[in-house]
Amino acid sequence: MTYPPDPRLDAAKLSPITEVIDLLRVEGLRRSGRELTGPCPRCGGTDRFNINTDSMKFLCRQCGIKGGDQVGLVMALLDMEFRPALDWLCGPAQEISPAEIARRRKAREDADRKQADEAQAYRERAIRDARAIWTRATPQVQIASALGNYLASRGLPPARFPDGLPDSIRFLADHPYVRKIGPDLVTLYRGPCMIARIDTASADCMAVHQTWLENHGLCKAVIRHEGQDYPAKMVRGAAKGGVIRLSDPRLDAGSLIMGEGIETTLTAMLAAPVPNAACWAGVSLGNMAGKMRGVAGVKWSGLPLMEDRDAFVPPAWVRRLIFVEDGDSSPKMTRAKMLSGLRRAMAHRPGLKAQIVRAGEGIDLNDLVRPGGQEEGVAFSGASDDAPARHRAPSDEGTLE
Secondary structure, three states, X not given: OOOOOOHHHHHHHOXXXXXXXXXXXXXXXXXXXXXXXXXXXXXXXXEEEEEEOOOOOEEEOOOOXXXXXXXXXXXXXXXXXXXXXXXXXXXXXXXXXXXXXXXXXXXXXXXXXXXXXXXXXXXXXXXXXXHHHHHHOEEHHHOOHHHHHHHHHOXXXXXXXXXXXXXXXXXXXXXXXXXXXOOEEEEEEEEEEEEEEEEOOOOOOOEEEXXXXXXXXXXXXXXXXXXXXXXXXXXXXXXXXXXXXXXXXXXXOOEEEEEOOHHHHHHHHXXXXXXXXXXXXXXXXXXXXXXXOOEOOEOOOOOXXXXXXXXXXXXXXXXXXXXXXXXOOOHHHHHHHHHHHHHHHHHHXXXXXXXXXXXXXXXXXXXXXXXXXXXXXHHOHHHOOOOOHHHOOEOOOOOEO
């Protein structure tokens, strides 16, 4: 439905989103940079509701409420139509004075400035925390048995790495798992933890990837608090655009293989499908893909939003980029995000050859080498020059079909 212009709408969009949140009495949100995350005001939970304070977009992953501005937030949380929501936020329809517009504009500018300062302070603190964790961690040459047991359970025993485990992997025997629950920081778990260093193009150790393990090390830790399960993996620091460099390329190799996770990428590293290729973990699928461009009527466009300056871009020496696609998550979303990342890379690196390889339906590459897995699947044939076309997103000429 369309409505005639209403000057109150401009005024509403000048209202700082934090003021609207306070008016709505939304509680339990915690800030992480430009994101506010916490329980959904409609369906509860602990961290399923998110608001981006830059774009004003909000989303609940559970009940599906979403929108993109202050009035939309009122509509979603108070179950109102547009006009009543605008009345609630701005008062009855009437001419808004220039003085009131100016006041709201200044309040918004002040709020934006404060938010930017807070986001920068948070980022700097997170990077300091990450570097402190990395410094405390034990280098792989002194690795304790819990991490060795975990990697062996994934078909990646340290003995299989002739030069030792990558320098980007370390270990902490007793590392706290801390989350903000409501206003408080709560330690939900303590135990062994694999620590991986995340580097960016501009600096080393901008973040760390943490994987908590059970004390025996045979599996990832089960972390539960007040009936809520939490992931055993967590990133601390500024990871956008970063990678975990599990191996470095030999001189003039020019090839880079990337998987989303450490275990997937270590599996590719041992399989060595492309001679002398570097193997880097992309930290997350979203990090590898960057933001996608919206296309009307299409949920996952597979097209990169080139204005996203934080997304991963391969270094200039990369002439061939291979993404390893996990088959154990949403296939359409996963493929679209990988296409987005590869298309972005090709736009930034003209002449780049790029492709996707996939372990199989419902599995990831590491499933093939776990005890009881299908060892013959480690051939990783999708990365060879004569791979069937179905394995390739781009063609050999580096263009997407």
